[in-house]
Amino acid sequence: MTQEYLLQVRNLRTSFRIAGTYHAAVDGVNLDVSKNEVLALVGESGCGKSAMALSLTRLHNMNYTSIEGEIFFNGNDLLSMTLPELNKVRGGRIGMIFQDSLTAMNPLSRVGAQIEEVLTYHTQLSMSEKKERALELLNKVGIFNPALTYNQFPHELSGGMRQRAMIATAIACSPDLIIADEPTTALDVTIQAQILDLLDDLRMNTGGSMILITHDLGVVADIADRVAVMYAGQIVEIATVYDLFENPLHPYTRSLMHSMPSALSEEARLHTIQGIVPSLQNLPRTGCRFAERIPWHPATMHEAEPTYHEVTPGHFVLCNCYKTFNLGGA
Amino acid sequence: MWKTVVRRLLILIPQLIALSLIVFFLASLMPGDALRGQVEPGAPPGELMRLREEAGLLDPWYQQYTRWVSHIMRGDFGRSLQHRVAVTTVIGDSMMNTIRLSIMTTIFLYLIAIPLGLIAGRKNGKWIDKTILMYVFIFFSIPTIVLSLIMVLVFAFNLGWFPAMNSVNPVAAVAGGWTEFWSRMYHLILPSLTGALIGGVGVIYFLRNQVIDVQNADFITTARAKGTPEHRVYSHHVLRNALLPVAGGIGASIAAVFSGSFFIETIFSLNGMGTLFLSSVLGRDWPVAMALIMFYAITGVVSMLLADITIMLVDPRIRIK
Ligand SMILES: Nc1ncnc2c1ncn2[C@@H]1O[C@H](COP(=O)(O)OP(=O)(O)O)[C@@H](O)[C@H]1O
Ligand SMILES: [Mg+2]
Numbered sequence: 001m002t003q004e005y006l007l008q009v010r011n012l013r014t015s016f017r018i019a020g021t022y023h024a025a026v027d028g029v030n031l032d033v034s035k036n037e038v039l040a041l042v043g044e045s046g047c048g049k050s051a052m053a054l055s056l057t058r059l060h061n062m063n064y065t066s067i068e069g070e071i072f073f074n075g076n077d078l079l080s081m082t083l084p085e086l087n088k089v090r091g092g093r094i095g096m097i098f099q100d101s102l103t104a105m106n107p108l109s110r111v112g113a114q115i116e117e118v119l120t121y122h123t124q125l126s127m128s129e130k131k132e133r134a135l136e137l138l139n140k141v142g143i144f145n146p147a148l149t150y151n152q153f154p155h156e157l158s159g160g161m162r163q164r165a166m167i168a169t170a171i172a173c174s175p176d177l178i179i180a181d182e183p184t185t186a187l188d189v190t191i192q193a194q195i196l197d198l199l200d201d202l203r204m205n206t207g208g209s210m211i212l213i214t215h216d217l218g219v220v221a222d223i224a225d226r227v228a229v230m231y232a233g234q235i236v237e238i239a240t241v242y243d244l245f246e247n248p249l250h251p252y253t254r255s256l257m258h259s260m261p262s263a264l265s266e267e268a269r270l271h272t273i274q275g276i277v278p279s280l281q282n283l284p285r286t287g288c289r290f291a292e293r294i295p296w297h298p299a300t301m302h303e304a305e306p307t308y309h310e311v312t313p314g315h316f317v318l319c320n321c322y323k324t325f326n327l328g329g330a
Numbered sequence: 331m332w333k334t335v336v337r338r339l340l341i342l343i344p345q346l347i348a349l350s351l352i353v354f355f356l357a358s359l360m361p362g363d364a365l366r367g368q369v370e371p372g373a374p375p376g377e378l379m380r381l382r383e384e385a386g387l388l389d390p391w392y393q394q395y396t397r398w399v400s401h402i403m404r405g406d407f408g409r410s411l412q413h414r415v416a417v418t419t420v421i422g423d424s425m426m427n428t429i430r431l432s433i434m435t436t437i438f439l440y441l442i443a444i445p446l447g448l449i450a451g452r453k454n455g456k457w458i459d460k461t462i463l464m465y466v467f468i469f470f471s472i473p474t475i476v477l478s479l480i481m482v483l484v485f486a487f488n489l490g491w492f493p494a495m496n497s498v499n500p501v502a503a504v505a506g507g508w509t510e511f512w513s514r515m516y517h518l519i520l521p522s523l524t525g526a527l528i529g530g531v532g533v534i535y536f537l538r539n540q541v542i543d544v545q546n547a548d549f550i551t552t553a554r555a556k557g558t559p560e561h562r563v564y565s566h567h568v569l570r571n572a573l574l575p576v577a578g579g580i581g582a583s584i585a586a587v588f589s590g591s592f593f594i595e596t597i598f599s600l601n602g603m604g605t606l607f608l609s610s611v612l613g614r615d616w617p618v619a620m621a622l623i624m625f626y627a628i629t630g631v632v633s634m635l636l637a638d639i640t641i642m643l644v645d646p647r648i649r650i651k
Contacts (some may be wrong), residue, residue: 059551063455083560091557103548107647108570118556153646169556 005072006176006209007033007056012069014048014055016280022066023280025051027233029069033177033209038200040220040241041213042256043230046277049213050099052230053181056211057090074176092122095170097199099182101162105154111138111165112150115172122173137168142198160191164198171202178203178210184219196223217256221245226314229253232277232289239315249311249322251297252290288319297325331642338635342628349627350620351395357616358391385411398620408617412610417617421606425625427497428595428602431525432587434518438526439583443533444573450534451541451572452564462538466531474528474590478597481524492520495599521598529587533576540572547571574645581637585630 009031015022025048033039041049054060055067057078071078073093078086090096098104105114115134119125125133131150138146141164154162163183170178180199184192200223203210212224220227221241228238229252237250248254275293278284284292288302306319382388386397401408407417450462469477486494493499493516502513544550545568553567592604603622610618642648 054551057555059554061546087557087559089557090555096552096555098548098552100548104552106549106553106567106571108574108645117553117558121557121559155647166552169552 004034005032006035006037006074007031007211008070008072009056010070010072012052012055012067012071014051014060015066015068016051017064017066018281023283025233025280026055027285029230029233029235031228031235031238033211035176036207036209037226038203038210038212038224040224040227041211041230042217042220042227043215044256044277045215046279047230048233049215049230050181051233053096053179053211053213056179057094057096058086059090059096087121091118091175092173093176095173095175095178097163097166097170097178097180097183100186101159101166102154102186104166105162107154109153110150111152111154111157114154115165115169118169118172133172134168137172138165140171140202141165141168142194143168159187160195163187163195167195167199167202171206174206174208176208178208179213180210181213182215183212185215192219199223229256232283234289234318235316236290236318237316239312243312243315247312247315249315249317250290250319251294251321251325254325288321290319291321294321294325297321301325331639334638334642335635338631338638342631345631346624346627349623350399353620353623354391354395354398354616357614357619358394360614398617407621410610410615410618412613412615412618417621420618421603421621421625424602424606427600428588428591428604430514431518431522431591431595431600431602432584434515434522435525435529435587435591436584438522439530439533439587442526443530443537444576446530447534447537447576448541448564448569448572450538451545452568454538454542459538462534466535469528469531472528474524474593475597477528478521478524478594481520482597485520493517494520497600497602517600521594521600525587525591525594529583529590533579533583536579537572537576540575541568544568544571570644574641577640577644578637580640581633581635584633584636588629588633589626 009029012026012029012031013024014026015024027048029052031039041052043049051060056071056073058067060067067079069079073089078089081089105111109117112131112134115137116130119130119133123130135146135150138149143149143161143164149157149161149165154165157165163186167183170180178199183199184195187195196219199210199212212220214220217227224241226238226240227244228235229244229250230236231252237244237248237253239247244253245257248257278292283289287304288306291297291299291302301324302321303319308316308318309320309322310316379388386394389397398408407421409415410417410420413420446462446465450459453459482494485491497514497517498510499513499517502509545564550563550567553563558567589604591602592608594600595602595604603625607619607622609615610622
């Protein structure tokens with residue numbers, strides 16, 4: 001294990017029990033995140049991004065979830081830690097930001113108390129020091145009147161303000177890693193950009209790493225260092241932002257690019273790939289999982305057991321089908 | 331908030347008027363009256379009519395009604411036809427007994443139901459949850475009378491821990507003061523426990539499902555993502571959110587305890603409002619029955635109001651206008 005990696009995910013498999021049998025939503029993921037790196041995790045809704053994000057700190061309901069594999073964080077395997085050990089990491093070394101800030105905050109607690117809670121478990125600060133720090137954090141995330149917001153309840157804030165408060169909580173203990181699961185999806189377009197800028201600024205100032213999860217390739221170009229494209233529980237392509245945008249390989253990546261608004265030429269719109277991510281029970285578990293969404297592509301072009309191909313250094317793509325694929329067939 | 335309280339109490343007035351009108355009307359349809367049994371066997375034939383005339387029972391029901399209302403306005407609930415004393419005197423004792431019983435029952439009820447509901451929800455599917463659910467289903471289907479008899483048999487007769495009947499020890503009642511108070515409390519333990527064991531099952535089941543729901547909420551995941559220890563996740567985040575709707579049910583619960591106390595009062599020979607109500611209806615003692623009905627109605631509305639105020643105090647999202 002090399003030390004420059006902050007996070008190393010090895011063969012992660014997260015399965016949910018549905019009607020008695022376990023179905024993998026994250027199916028054999030390998031991933032490294034370096035110190036100070038921003039990794040974007042991109043894919044359509046339902047492809048397993050959240051399932052993976054929650055697995056990293058074992059936040060699933062373990063009554064019906066199984067998480068296998070190894071997750072090394074600063075060299076320690078998060079999956080084999082005891083819960084008290086893990087609780088030191090959660091909120092302390094890894095901060096989380098969720099998509100829907102309204103449901104992700106306790107409706108009965110004031111914003112200030114919710115920020116202070118994370119300080120309670122990870123610092124020795126006194127009550128008044130915690131309050132001071134909470135106000136400081138609210139100010140830092142761009143809330144105009146921290147003293148007011150401190151005493152407000154989540155429902156009294158706008159979506160953007162709430163997401164800022166969530167960010168304040170996530171960065172409160174200067175974590176090594178922030179996991180942001182679609183932090184702007186629930187927000188207005190104008191506010192989305194502000195929140196993303198804020199996240200990027202904060203991360204650059206504190207010098208941590210970030211996993212930014214989104215279904216929108218458009219938001220990652222400015223912020224991310226590398227991009228992992230996820231489909232049906234697998235990473236189908238991973239590369240630096242530059243490589244990925246210059247030379248998208250996997251059919252899925254290319255279809256995502258073509259569905260970006262800026263790329264929507266008349267021709268591309270015609271060729272946008274149809275269908276949705278299959279549900280867990282209906283997911284093809286053998287062969288190329290994307291094959292069924294590009295039926296015009298000859299079956300012989302896929303590998304029977306897809307493997308990763310390193311096309312240029314650090315640019316990996318799953319399955320051979322990228323070599324012969326044309327958007328829209330022909 | 332005070333606006334709400336006042337408005338609710340104002341709504342109570344038409345409710346009481348409608349209710350009393352219905353009761354008066356129905357009473358006029360019922361055969362028999364309270365005075366028949368009170369006429370001495372050798373009395374002259376006109377005596378019964380004279381007594382009825384005197385009590386105003388011969389007037390049409392709406393005239394009786396307006397007279398009753400005008401008396402109430404002056405704080406006069408009239409005289410009991412059966413007991414020939416003021417209604418307030420007849421009701422006083424039994425009302426205090428029922429209020430004491432209901433308060434004790436409500437306290438026991440929540441003392442039992444809240445911990446059991448929380449444990450069952452948290453240990454959803456485990457043996458302790460299954461055990462609690464078994465209790466819920468058994469006590470949901472057991473009639474109050476049967477449980478009361480079992481309780482009396484076991485705890486009063488076999489074990490001899492509690493008295494089987496009456497609301498106070500006569501000696502203690504004479505002594506008065508704290509001696510009397512403790513004697514009354516002691517006599518109430520068995521009946522109120524019985525009421526609580528039965529009345530609590532709904533609360534347990536509701537709270538259990540609340541806990542199961544709330545522990546899957548996003549903000550619980552957030553709490554865990556902050557490194558909150560599991561016991562704090564439950565005591566701080568799950569508990570308050572799961573109890574919220576239960577607090578909303580506290581009014582209905584109190585009202586149910588009040589109106590459901592009848593069987594328990596009967597079996598434990600507590601001289602309460604339930605038994606008094608039955609005897610006054612059977613004896614056609616309408617002044618007493620009316621006063622009791624009004625009291626039940628007011629209790630119902632006030633306990634609902636109490637529930638709303640509780641919710642307003644605990645849930646920042648709700649501001650009733
Ligand atoms: N708790 C769960 N129980 C059962 N299935 C789940 C659960 N969470 C997610 N899934 C399923 O796993 C797949 C991936 O979901 P998710 O990770 O939420 O996708 P994404 O975040 O990429 O939109 C979906 O098919 C979803 O239905
Ligand atoms: Mg998601």
